[in-house]
Amino acid sequence: EAGVAQSPRYKIIEKRQSVAFWCNPISGHATLYWYQQILGQGPKLLIQFQNNGVVDDSQLPKDRFSAERLKGVDSTLKIQPAKLEDSAVYLCASSGGFSGNTIYFGEGSWLTVV
Amino acid sequence: GQNIDQPTEMTATEGAIVQINCTYQTSGFNGLFWYQQHAGEAPTFLSYNVLDGLEEKGRFSSFLSRSKGYSYLLLKELQMKDSASYLCAARSGGSYIPTFGRGTSLIVHP
Numbered sequence: 001e002a003g004v005a006q007s008p009r010y011k012i013i014e015k016r017q018s019v020a021f022w023c024n025p026i027s028g029h030a031t032l033y034w035y036q037q038i039l040g041q042g043p044k045l046l047i048q049f050q051n052n053g054v055v056d057d058s059q060l061p062k063d064r065f066s067a068e069r070l071k072g073v074d075s076t077l078k079i080q081p082a083k084l085e086d087s088a089v090y091l092c093a094s095s096g097g098f099s100g101n102t103i104y105f106g107e108g109s110w111l112t113v114v
Numbered sequence: 115g116q117n118i119d120q121p122t123e124m125t126a127t128e129g130a131i132v133q134i135n136c137t138y139q140t141s142g143f144n145g146l147f148w149y150q151q152h153a154g155e156a157p158t159f160l161s162y163n164v165l166d167g168l169e170e171k172g173r174f175s176s177f178l179s180r181s182k183g184y185s186y187l188l189l190k191e192l193q194m195k196d197s198a199s200y201l202c203a204a205r206s207g208g209s210y211i212p213t214f215g216r217g218t219s220l221i222v223h224p
Binding site for chain 1: 118156158159
């Protein structure tokens with residue numbers, strides 16, 4: 001079974017530039033999460049989708065971050081404009097349902113803002 | 115709000131047993147995860163507890179006490195490859211949103 005796919009793996013951009021990350025969850029998984037993990041900290045939830053609907057985006061900095069999952073399968077997370085403090089790993093995860101007892105993570109997209 | 119607390123760092127000797135504790139304060143609790151994360155890699159699933167008690171899975175066991183807001187991960191027969199960060203995550207609310215702690219960095223030495 002293929003895991004959660006993310007791209008790009010690494011990205012370096014200058015502050016005020018934009019960046020987009022892509023995620024393809026495990027086939028059939030209805031719930032998709034985007035987490036931000038700053039070095040030395042645990043993952044922080046940015047947004048949770050159930051199919052193509054948003055379940056929770058209360059911690060998403062909406063002035064600069066946006067995410068979509070238009071067809072209920074793959075998803076994109078965009079940052080525009082980027083700030084230095086956005087340097088982090090952006091982890092995508094999926095589960096069979098929001099009450100599923102296993103959440104699978106992708107390898108992450110490493111962002112460095114300089 | 116939610117609060118997940120776990121020790122920042124622990125060290126242990128190869129072959130020994132170590133217990134990593136996690137306390138949580140959350141409304142509408144409905145499950146607790148443990149994940150292992152090696153440096154530079156994604157978190158990998160270890161266990162999920164929703165009922166009180168101990169669940170054993172090979173060298174790893176996880177315990178939950180809902181009344182105390184407490185969980186622990188027990189690692190037996192430690193190996194060098196167990197050196198990693200161990201993340202506790204409590205799930206809550208009608209949306210079953212998982213909130214992660216900062217992680218416990220475990221260092222296993224010979």
